[in-house]
Amino acid sequence: MNNCGKIAIIGGGSWATALAKLVVKHEHHIGWYMRRDDRIAEFKRLGHNPAYLQAAHFDINEIEFSSDLNHIVCEYDTLVLVTPSPYLKNHLQKLTVPLHNKFIVSAIKGIVPDENLVVSEYFHQVWNVPYENIACVSGPSHAEEVALERLSYLTIGCADMEKAQAFANVISTEFIKTETSMDIVGIEYAGVLKNVYAIAAGICHGLKYGDNFQAVFLSNAIQEMNRFLTAVYPAQRNISDSVYLGDLLVTGYSNFSRNRTFGMMIGKGYSVKSAQIEMEMIAEGYFGTKCMREINGHVGVDMPILDAVYSILYEHNTPQKVIQTLTDNFR
Numbered sequence: 001m002n003n004c005g006k007i008a009i010i011g012g013g014s015w016a017t018a019l020a021k022l023v024v025k026h027e028h029h030i031g032w033y034m035r036r037d038d039r040i041a042e043f044k045r046l047g048h049n050p051a052y053l054q055a056a057h058f059d060i061n062e063i064e065f066s067s068d069l070n071h072i073v074c075e076y077d078t079l080v081l082v083t084p085s086p087y088l089k090n091h092l093q094k095l096t097v098p099l100h101n102k103f104i105v106s107a108i109k110g111i112v113p114d115e116n117l118v119v120s121e122y123f124h125q126v127w128n129v130p131y132e133n134i135a136c137v138s139g140p141s142h143a144e145e146v147a148l149e150r151l152s153y154l155t156i157g158c159a160d161m162e163k164a165q166a167f168a169n170v171i172s173t174e175f176i177k178t179e180t181s182m183d184i185v186g187i188e189y190a191g192v193l194k195n196v197y198a199i200a201a202g203i204c205h206g207l208k209y210g211d212n213f214q215a216v217f218l219s220n221a222i223q224e225m226n227r228f229l230t231a232v233y234p235a236q237r238n239i240s241d242s243v244y245l246g247d248l249l250v251t252g253y254s255n256f257s258r259n260r261t262f263g264m265m266i267g268k269g270y271s272v273k274s275a276q277i278e279m280e281m282i283a284e285g286y287f288g289t290k291c292m293r294e295i296n297g298h299v300g301v302d303m304p305i306l307d308a309v310y311s312i313l314y315e316h317n318t319p320q321k322v323i324q325t326l327t328d329n330f331r
Helices: 014-027 037-046 069-075 085-092 119-127 143-147 161-171 184-206 211-232 242-253 258-267 272-279 284-299 304-313 319-327
Strands: 007-010 030-033 063-066 078-081 103-106 134-138 152-158 176-181
Touching: 007 014, 007 069, 014 030, 014 078, 014 143, 014 161, 030 069, 037 063, 063 069, 085 119, 085 284, 103 119, 103 161, 119 134, 119 184, 134 161, 134 184, 152 161, 152 184, 152 242, 161 176, 184 211, 184 242, 184 258, 184 284, 184 304, 184 319, 211 242, 211 284, 211 304, 242 258, 258 272, 258 284, 284 304, 304 319
Parallel strands: 007 030, 007 078, 030 063, 078 103, 103 134, 152 176
Antiparallel strands: 134 152
16 A cells, blocks of 8 residues: 555546546556546446547556545545636535545646635635645646656645655656655646636737747746745745746647637637637636736736736737737836
8 A cells, every 4th residue: 555545536537537547557446536427337338538538548447436526535545636626616515524634636727716725725724634635736747648658747746745755656657757846835826827828828829929929928927927926925946847837838838738729719819708618628727817816916916917818808808909018018
C-alpha cells in the first residue's frame, strides 16, 4: 500500500480519464465516481471512457465504478477531484459524510463560483479539511498528450511535502516527470489566470494577430500573473517554472486548449453563447474571468489583460477595439 491509501477519481472528463490512467497503472485498483450510470455501463462494456479519450483503454477489473459519491468517499482515502469548477459545489451537495480525514487532491484549474475561492481554500474553509491534507496537481499537461504517453511535467502543491511526494510517486511514470511545491495557492491562482490569458490569446488569434504579437502578449501575461500572485499570496516562487510559465504557454499556444479555442471563436465574431454551444466543452476561463475580476476588486492589482477579457465576455464590448486599446500599453 502506498502512503496515499486507496485512491479514487471524482469526475468523468478527459483530464479525469488521463489521471485515472496514471493512477491505475501504479495502483492496479482505483475507485471512480461518475455522475451518470449510463456512462458507467458503457465504460464497462467498451473498456474505455465512451465520451473522452476513447483511445485510452482500461482493465475494468481494476476499477470500482460508482455513481454514489458517499460510497466512494467512505471507501477511499485519497480523493482526486477532476470536475469543472462551476459544478464542484453541485456535486458535493450530495455528500453527507465528512471530508476532514481525507487527502484531497485537486486537479481543477478554476475558482469555485459564488465563493470566489480557489479549491484548496474552499475545502479548508467550507469542508474543514486541514491544509496539510489538501494538494493540487498542475503544470503544462493537456489530457490528450498525457493519454498518448507524451513526455509531460506535473507539479504537486501541498503544505505537507511528504504527502506531496507520496502522490507524486503514484503518478510518476517514464513519461510523467513530477516536482513538489509548497506554493499551493499560488499554483491554483496561476491555473485560473492562465485560462483567462489563453482566452485572450485565442481572441487575438481570431482577430488575425500573428505569432510576433502572441509572444509579446504572453510576455505581458506572465508579468500580470506575477503581479497578482505576489500581491495575493507572497511566497518563494520562480514565475518561470513550468507550473506557472509553462502552463501559460501551452494553454496560450496549443490547439488542444479549450480556452484558446473559445477565445478564437469570440475573435472570429461568435457570441459568447454561440461559442459555448458549439464547443460542447467547458472553457474554465470564462467563469474564471468573472471570479478573478471580483477578487481583484478587493486586491487592486493592475491587470489590464484580465480587464480586457472581462470587458469582451461580460460587457459585450467589441473585441477589435478592446484588444487595440490593450496593445497600446504593451511593451
